[in-house]
Amino acid sequence: MQAFIKAVSYYLPENKLTNAELSALFPEWGVEKIANKIGIDTRHIAAGDQFASDMAIAAAQQLFEEHNVNPAEINFILYCTQSPDYFLPTTACIIQDKLGIPVKAGALDFNLGCSGYVYGLALAKGLIAAGIATNILLLTSETYSKFIHPKDKGNLTIFGDAAAATLVSTEGFAAIGNFELGTDGKGAGNLMVKQGAIRYPEKSADTVQDGYGNEQSPGNLHMDGPEIFAFTSKEIPALITDTLKKNGVSKADIGQFILHQANQYMLEHLRKKMDIAPENFYIYMANVGNTVSSSVPIALYEAMKEKPVQPQAKWLLAGFGVGYSWAGTVITFI
16 A cells, blocks of 8 residues: 655744854854854754644644644554653653543654655555555654753754654555665764663763863763764765666656755755756755654655655655664655
């Protein structure tokens, strides 16, 4: 049975962190420098009493209202987050109850970052192909802001909080193609929150300063930027090539390449390395930042508003990052 994307919506928290505010905190990090290199002007930040599940619920409610979706029709919830409300229970179970989705629906969380949306599409397609579900609510929601040290200008500059909701069904506006997936756990330590879970439950107050003046601690988000850049530069062009091959198409067949919105410098590096024309390479992060697992569906939503889409048009979606983990697929518009 074929799987389709039927609807997409997203939610952004009200609080914002602008480049001007960041520059006031870190005078050496000028407004124009941030905008030119990172490609981000504003990030939305979850309130202190607002959590990833709250944003996921808001995104789902937006989807229900915007696309006239009845919660009673949902028969599976896939919830991607790395900032769950609790160790247990599964947050997707709480979301099911709060959204009024039938108790006969399946629900599970999965812990992935920037590749999570495309992995979620793969899981949803598998559920439909196996006859397990027909209307799957795929939610991505992240509050990385709660992991970042207040003096870590690098990560504060890049990440924004957001949630997205996608309905994957047996009919819709775009057929979901074949997937190319990858994992390399050797890179796990290069993007990690080391303390606070079971292996290292106690959070240390000790901080270290990296070579760029960012303060971090083992209880906060650690990102080794050069190593992440090296991983991306090596693996993602191959991911794109393999995804095209898996779907029996060429680069020229793709109307839009929508990659994880990491930062503008990295995306432009990838675009040039893969020789993709700017008009075929969609970037949307200036007003939202790097929203982790929600970056691809947010960019997809905005691209569909901005770009004319003809029947049988093919777009490539790819996510990559923490894990290391990467995923790609091609969607074909009906």
